[in-house]
Amino acid sequence: MNNQVVTRFAPSPTGLLHLGNVRTALLNWLYAKKFDGRFLLRFEDTDQDRSQVEYIEAIKADLHWLGLEWNGDILFQSKHAAQHTKALHSLAEKGQAYRCFCSESQLGIDRKLATSRGLPPRYTGRCRALSSAESEKKAEAEPFVWRLAIHASEGEVTVPDLLHGHVNFARRDLDDPVVVRSDGSFTFLLPNAVDDAVDGITHVLRGDDHLTNSAYQVWLIEHLGYHAPMYLHHGLLLGPDGSKLSKRSGSHSVAELREEGLLPGALIQAMGRLGHPNMPEEAHTALQLAEFLDAEHVSTSSVRWSDEEMWRWHTRLLHELDCETVMPMIQPFVGDVQHERLAAFAALIGKNIERASDAALFLRLLDVNAPLQAEALPVVREAGALFYQHALDAWHANPEWKGWTAAVKEKTGCKGKALFMPLRVALSGALHGPEMSDVVAFLGHDAIIARIESAIMKCSEGQATA
Numbered sequence: 001m002n003n004q005v006v007t008r009f010a011p012s013p014t015g016l017l018h019l020g021n022v023r024t025a026l027l028n029w030l031y032a033k034k035f036d037g038r039f040l041l042r043f044e045d046t047d048q049d050r051s052q053v054e055y056i057e058a059i060k061a062d063l064h065w066l067g068l069e070w071n072g073d074i075l076f077q078s079k080h081a082a083q084h085t086k087a088l089h090s091l092a093e094k095g096q097a098y099r100c101f102c103s104e105s106q107l108g109i110d111r112k113l114a115t116s117r118g119l120p121p122r123y124t125g126r127c128r129a130l131s132s133a134e135s136e137k138k139a140e141a142e143p144f145v146w147r148l149a150i151h152a153s154e155g156e157v158t159v160p161d162l163l164h165g166h167v168n169f170a171r172r173d174l175d176d177p178v179v180v181r182s183d184g185s186f187t188f189l190l191p192n193a194v195d196d197a198v199d200g201i202t203h204v205l206r207g208d209d210h211l212t213n214s215a216y217q218v219w220l221i222e223h224l225g226y227h228a229p230m231y232l233h234h235g236l237l238l239g240p241d242g243s244k245l246s247k248r249s250g251s252h253s254v255a256e257l258r259e260e261g262l263l264p265g266a267l268i269q270a271m272g273r274l275g276h277p278n279m280p281e282e283a284h285t286a287l288q289l290a291e292f293l294d295a296e297h298v299s300t301s302s303v304r305w306s307d308e309e310m311w312r313w314h315t316r317l318l319h320e321l322d323c324e325t326v327m328p329m330i331q332p333f334v335g336d337v338q339h340e341r342l343a344a345f346a347a348l349i350g351k352n353i354e355r356a357s358d359a360a361l362f363l364r365l366l367d368v369n370a371p372l373q374a375e376a377l378p379v380v381r382e383a384g385a386l387f388y389q390h391a392l393d394a395w396h397a398n399p400e401w402k403g404w405t406a407a408v409k410e411k412t413g414c415k416g417k418a419l420f421m422p423l424r425v426a427l428s429g430a431l432h433g434p435e436m437s438d439v440v441a442f443l444g445h446d447a448i449i450a451r452i453e454s455a456i457m458k459c460s461e462g463q464a465t466a
């Protein structure tokens with residue numbers, strides 16, 4: 001028997017990929033990878049009004065960017081329409097699905113009545129008693145929905161779950177859910193379950209907000225003669241403030257994050273580690289996360305999203321990249337720079353930036369006319385023209401970092417921060433950065449002189465405007 005693991009990501013193409021979807025996609029991808037299985041992509045595109053081709057393309061592009069490649073052809077739920085209808089008919093024939101003619105207002109009254117008696121607002125089962133002849137006849141004249149005949153005074157539905165063990169639902173607690181709306185369209189339950197069965201999905205990893213859906217779906221799948229998949233219902237992803245993750249509570253679309261220059265690996269790391277406290281530090285790629293995935297111990301409680309954590313990973317991963325990869329990332333922030341110079345610049349500052357855009361903080365290393373950072377100018381002015389004049393003279397006599405600073409120290413009497421900071425700022429334009437001996441080597445003789453002279457100018461500009 002072929003017992004290869006098959007998981008799937010089943011987005012509805014009604015919007016862009018958001019953080020919550022990324023978590024589901026990633027967990028399913030990781031699970032498949034861990035067991036050398038297959039990860040399928042299925043667009044649940046049966047909501048014709050809201051499904052859009054642009055979203056299909058955007059979701060595909062986002063998954064590519066994240067490196068969550070799917071196996072085989074993309075599946076489309078709409079292509080299984082005939083199977084959905086067939087499934088409904090086969091259930092109807094056995095009396096396991098029935099037409100319900102109750103109007104919205106009737107259902108409203110029923111719900112109120114139940115609540116006033118302290119009962120759950122479940123469907124009364126009124127139309128379940130209709131014979132098929134009666135139902136056929138009524139259907140000619142009245143609108144109807146299709147429901148599943150699940151509610152019963154006895155019996156259970158068991159959802160097999162990797163995290164929660166086997167979750168038993170008493171049928172008396174379950175409703176008769178609507179599977180076809182009055183306009184003839186299917187709700188989520190049946191197509192999603194039938195497709196999982198038809199596509200050979202062995203494991204469904206999704207949020208625990210789907211747990212009750214799974215009870216209905218297991219019932220459905222088994223009554224259609226299929227085998228239910230194994231589920232894994234994980235705790236939900238919340239916003240940083242603990243509220244449901246939404247745009248307002250700090251969710252992002254993948255497209256937004258990509259535009260902000262985020263490394264895809266940073267999103268993968270921040271997301272893949274949520275709810276996995278034992279994930280080892282050294283797992284830095286998605287495949288390594290898969291290797292160490294401990295699915296049975298993914299948190300059942302909800303977890304909170306943190307942008308800071310994601311950007312921390314971004315910085316870590318950025319520092320692991322080689323120069324060739326960093327160069328095109330920083331190039332947009334530093335303008336036209338000759339290739340070799342850019343390579344040396346990337347090598348010099350690569351470990352001192354948190355994001356590619358931070359390269360702009362060090363523009364002075366490339367261009368003496370680049371304006372000083374707002375916090376750097378006061379340092380230059382405080383050191384004063386005389387300090388820099390001494391520095392200039394000392395450089396001519398000692399053109400390397402150690403000897404130079406020793407000479408400046410002797411001439412100016414400055415030491416420690418008062419000695420190094422004005423030199424750092426004058427040369428690099430920033431308060432923090434690479435080793436000064438590396439800065440000096442990068443700039444070379446003439447560029448150093450030009451920057452010290454420019455600092456002297458800044459001091460006198462300061463005096464003129466003071």
Ligand code: GLU
Nearest residue numbers: 010011012044192205206
């Ligand atoms: N199309 C459903 C959704 O986007 C799929 C849920 C599932 O994973 O089964 O919520």
